Amino acid sequence: MSAPASLLYSSKLAGKKVLVFECTSGIGLSVATIALAESTHVYISSSNQTKLDAAAKNLETNLHAILTTATKNGPLDHVVFTAGNALTPAHVTAPTATSIHTASIVRFVAPAIAYKLLASKQSFFTPSPVSSITFTSGKNSAN
Numbered sequence: 001m002s003a004p005a006s007l008l009y010s011s012k013l014a015g016k017k018v019l020v021f022e023c024t025s026g027i028g029l030s031v032a033t034i035a036l037a038e039s040t041h042v043y044i045s046s047s048n049q050t051k052l053d054a055a056a057k058n059l060e061t062n063l064h065a066i067l068t069t070a071t072k073n074g075p076l077d078h079v080v081f082t083a084g085n086a087l088t089p090a091h092v093t094a095p096t097a098t099s100i101h102t103a104s105i106v107r108f109v110a111p112a113i114a115y116k117l118l119a120s121k122q123s124f125f126t127p128s129p130v131s132s133i134t135f136t137s138g139k140n141s142a143n
Helices: 005-013 026-037 049-070 097-120
Strands: 017-021 041-045 078-081 132-135
Touching (some): 017 026
Parallel strands (some): 078 132
């Protein structure tokens, strides 16, 4: 018989610092909700497509600002990146360099820059056998 979820994770997450990107629904919302229930310090980030388009030009600066804010009380123990814009299916002849670049910002460029920042500055993240960085797509990939 397995232990209830409340007992499985409480000792592992209590007092840890977790940053969740795109936490308004799906996986991100679930991670933030469970983390909060387990006495974890949760930092959240979310944006919509309009904000995303405006922010794309300053992506690294914006991610650095999010990480700086989230780590004011010390480095993070866990980071969950579930951001993913809705993909528009198109015929194989339809994509352009611009449309490919636009689609890749949230799904590839942002996670790559986030990882670069996390790996390059120990004040942002505590690497250890019990820390984690998770990159996954949200439900938009299936819509």
